[in-house]
Amino acid sequence: METKEHILQQVRDGVLTVEEGMEALKQAETDVLDLGFAKLDLQRQRRCGFPEVVYCAGKTVDQSVQILRLLMKQYDNVIGTRADKAVYERLARENPAVQYDDLARMVYQHADKTVVNGDRVIAVITAGTSDIPIAEEAALTAEIMGNAVTRIYDVGVAGLHRLLARSEEIRKANVCVVVAGMEGALASVVGGLVDKPVIAVPTSIGYGANFHGLSALLAMLNSCAAGVAVVNIDNGFGAGRMADTINRLR
CATH class of the missing domain: 3.40.50.1970 (Rossmann fold)
Structure with missing residues (x-):
């Protein structure tokens, strides 16, 4: 996903025309990452204050893992609700920061513990x-x-x-x-x-x-x-x- 700053730099450097830059900025405002089975809203944190939260029930373990893996690479704090422990076990193999709560059935990454x-x-x-x-x-x-x-x-x-x-x-x-x-x-x-x-x-x-x-x-x-x-x-x-x-x- 290109940031607005990068798009503006490309316009400044002549890589994009003004018209192309305007179109790219519009796309950046509503940017989604299409995984085929899911479309991740990459602007949710900017609009709403927190990244997209993943409802894992009804998704396969593989689908939940793919979505959460991408979100956890981009954001410090990420939540997956109603998750089976198998989702956590798959994610934990590559990400030691992942945690799981058995009672809440939540898999999550809580890297930024700032109390706002x-x-x-x-x-x-x-x-x-x-x-x-x-x-x-x-x-x-x-x-x-x-x-x-x-x-x-x-x-x-x-x-x-x-x-x-x-x-x-x-x-x-x-x-x-x-x-x-x-x-x-x-x-x-x-x-x-x-x-x-x-x-x-x-x-x-x-x-x-x-x-x-x-x-x-x-x-x-x-x-x-x-x-x-x-x-x-x-x-x-x-x-x-x-x-x-x-x-x-x-």
């Missing part, structure tokens, strides 16, 4: 231990994107004293990500305790009438607490990314 918003902490809160895998997807996403994260796990409504014991810590956070299955009530409780944004993440944890997270999703959408927004069922990544976006606002 150290004074703006994201609290990731779970109702139960069973919700931790989705919470870790959110927490890791936020950390790799440059945020300080506090984990507050297993503080659901079945034992409110556990939540209230951490209430001061929760109130200090700039954004709260609340991860809950079953009836999904924790998001409303946290929403009633804080004056900061609450991102609710329904999980598919629960018995039959939970309908694989649908009951938690509907409960969160119908929350009577102000300031609660909801992402899709089990979408820890989406919550972590949204928390990062909010944290970057000035």
Whole structure:
């Protein structure tokens, strides 16, 4: 991929005409790398603040490896979500910086550990231990994107004293990500305790009438607490990314 600076140098040196340079600059703004089975968006970081994140589920191991290998060569911090460990094992043969988290099912490269918003902490809160895998997807996403994260796990409504014991810590956070299955009530409780944004993440944890997270999703959408927004069922990544976006606002 040619940079804008290189294109302008070519125009200056007479290698490209002005018209050719203009066309090249337009291409650079929307440049993609075509792998045949995937088209990598190489301008995502410049537009959106973070490189393209790879959703590995549904892709073959080879497809995921090819995409992530290219991204990891170009960027310091790269994320692959819902990845099998086989993807990590293939990448690790040539890149010792690659890491894998079994709980979050994330393969990632976190070479630049600069905390962009150290004074703006994201609290990731779970109702139960069973919700931790989705919470870790959110927490890791936020950390790799440059945020300080506090984990507050297993503080659901079945034992409110556990939540209230951490209430001061929760109130200090700039954004709260609340991860809950079953009836999904924790998001409303946290929403009633804080004056900061609450991102609710329904999980598919629960018995039959939970309908694989649908009951938690509907409960969160119908929350009577102000300031609660909801992402899709089990979408820890989406919550972590949204928390990062909010944290970057000035």
